Amino acid sequence: MKYILPIILLLVGCSREIDSNRNRFSQKELTTDFEILREVLEEAHHGLYMYTNKDEFNFILDSIQNCIIDSMSVTDYYRLIVLSLTDKIQCGHTGIYPPKGIFTKLIPIDVFVVKDDIYINRIYDSIIDLKGIWKLKSINGFDAKSIFKTLREGIPSDGNNNNFKDRIIEVDFPMYFTQLVGEADTFKLQVIDINSDKDTSLFVSAINRDKLNKARSNYPIRRDNKLDFKIIDGLNTAYLKIGSFEGWRLEQQEFNYDKYILNTFDSIQKLGIENLIIDLKWNMGGDTDKGAYLLSFLYDNPFQFYYKVTASSNHYKNLKYTDKDWKWNFDIRHDHKKNEKGEYVAIGMDNVFKPQKEVFKGEVYFLINGCSHSTASSVSALAQYLKIGKLVGESPSGAYSGYNGGNWIGLTLPNTKIYVAIPIRTFHNAIDSSIYKTNYIRPDYLIKYSIEEKIKDSDLELDKALELIRLKKNN
Structure with missing residues (x-):
């Protein structure tokens, strides 16, 4: 049986521009890491083939390895692994986490997800005071639909349950956007007021996790464990x-x-x-x-x-x-x-x-709910x-x-x-x-x-x- 190489793997792994601001690794180092990951996954993960048959999964693993290139950044390598494997493992208890010290520049917004669209919930910027209902069109040139698709592909859930993915996007959009799409010092948001059809461009500066948590502490949280x-x-x-x-x-x-x-x-x-x-x-x-x-x-x-x-x-x-x-x-x-x-x-x-x-x-x-x-x-x-x-x-x-x-x-x-x-x-x-x-x-x-x-x-x-x-x- 033939399998189609995922488009996301082609875009992120084989042709994505290398991030020059990240540490790079040799092809040998990255291949060694991947072979270790593959060996441990195949031996230890009990549900590896629960939703994707073994032949197809092996095809995906082989394809990932073929996309590993020399001088690849840890950022691109991480996205290659996550965006290629998460959607195939389909396990909400499997986590792939980046090394410490990267992905520190977070976009300071929280969002709602409704019918596959992303809406602005809050912007943690004292200068911006949005009134109305604003739907996201793009961030730094990334179309909102492609952002949403990428986040869904990179967030683990059991059997690809989209409700879980969407609620997790609402819980921590800043982290997943930075890890799976991109980080920057400044983010340009293109939004549209759904009542007036008015387009607006907003510019917000990146913040770190501590500042984001402090800003969020002024609002009720969804998951309070009480x-x-x-x-x-x-x-x-x-x-x-x-x-x-x-x-x-x-x-x-x-x-x-x-x-x-x-x-x-x-x-x-x-x-x-x-x-x-x-x-x-929750x-x-x-x-x-x-x-x-x-x-x-x-x-x-x-x-x-x-x-x-x-x-x-x-x-x-x-x-x-x-x-x-x-x-x-x-x-x-x-x-x-x-x-x-x-x-x-x-x-x-x-x-x-x-x-x-x-x-x-x-x-x-x-x-x-999904969570x-x-x-x-x-x-x-x-x-x-x-x-x-x-x-x-x-x-x-x-x-x-x-x-x-x-x-x-x-x-x-x-x-x-x-x-x-x-x-x-x-x-x-x-x-x-x-x-x-x-x-x-x-x-x-x-x-x-x-x-x-x-x-x-x-x-x-x-x-x-x-x-x-x-x-x-x-x-």
């Missing part, structure tokens, strides 16, 4: 926000997750609440047991979260340039056993979770599969069948110092995914935002859940 619980008056409804399932993030904010969830459901039972809204928007995942603990208050039968967790091996050879050693390998060998199918199965990851003594019996609505990721996506999938509640929002990151993640190998390429985080496990959700028409998780009530609703900071998912509760109450 827990929140409140009663919605007049509807006998409770609202529970779970901003993260990561224990260490919650502990940083002095949240004891298990205690908080236990007290929340104790209050729900005592108050006789009939409807529960669980907000998982929840990027975390500890599996925390997701299962939540479901144990909502499902009255024993259940599995994952029916198995598999790894690519139980012994890894290519660890020289990684953060793992023989001790880690020893633990991996004892934590995984080979089954009759030849799979390396993680021991103790197929636990059966028991329901709580008192399980909530009312209506449950899960609010989700309901990892454990949060599995919670969403299981909630729908087990008929615990309805999903309101857009398709979360992840699939009914599961995702790659868990134990990572951290690889630092010896010459360029590019860092690659490689997940060695695949988490198989305890779901019969064959009953669904698509592998990506489909909400029961799909929510799409207009740019006007984004600018108003509307919460359409919550509005829809409340609408459904009111309709039920009035019928």
Whole structure:
């Protein structure tokens, strides 16, 4: 079978002008780095061929190697790797990170993404005061459509879930634009007011990460990793926000997750609440047991979260340039056993979770978006599969069948110092995914935002859940 070489690989790798301001490397050094990356990926990444078959993937790898030239800059080499591989691996838990000290000049704007268009959210420049709704046309001559396409190709997601990519663009457009498109001392933005069709050129100076974070601190953040619980008056409804399932993030904010969830459901039972809204928007995942603990208050039968967790091996050879050693390998060998199918199965990851003594019996609505990721996506999938509640929002990151993640190998390429985080496990959700028409998780009530609703900071998912509760109450 013949495969077409990706256009982005041709543009970025084989013909892109070398950035003269970056350190250059010999073809031998870059090829050595790439061969190491390839060896470790092929040995360790359990889901490398989950969405792209092995023959096609090998063709892409060979094509990348053929595009490595002498005196290539680390900037161009990084973009070649990221823009060629990310779209093929299709794994939201695989990260390719640039070496420290490059990509420091960030464009000082945040954006919204609506229907494949980019709109200005904020410009962190005291001189510029935009009023109205401004759609991006170009930055430094790069057309907005090509910028958007490049960012989508370079941001990792499970099964190329575009909702996840678009929400990540909204979270950190400055970083991804600089890493994947280009950096400069000054950025020329061409924007158009969608109401008047007026074109405007804006010039903004680059800022560093510290200054960007300081400027952003004056505004509410989308992902705050917090827990929140409140009663919605007049509807006998409770609202529970779970901003993260990561224990260490919650502990940083002095949240004891298990205690908080236990007290929340104790209050729900005592108050006789009939409807529960669980907000998982912007929840990027975390500890599996925390997701299962939540479901144990909502499902009255024993259940599995994952029916198995598999790894690519139980012994890894290519660890020289990684953060793992023989001790880690020893633990991996004892934590995984080979089954009759030849799979390396993680021991103790197929636990059966028991329901709580008192399980909530009312209506449950899960609010989700593209950044309901990892454990949060599995919670969403299981909630729908087990008929615990309805999903309101857009398709979360992840699939009914599961995702790659868990134990990572951290690889630092010896010459360029590019860092690659490689997940060695695949988490198989305890779901019969064959009953669904698509592998990506489909909400029961799909929510799409207009740019006007984004600018108003509307919460359409919550509005829809409340609408459904009111309709039920009035019928």
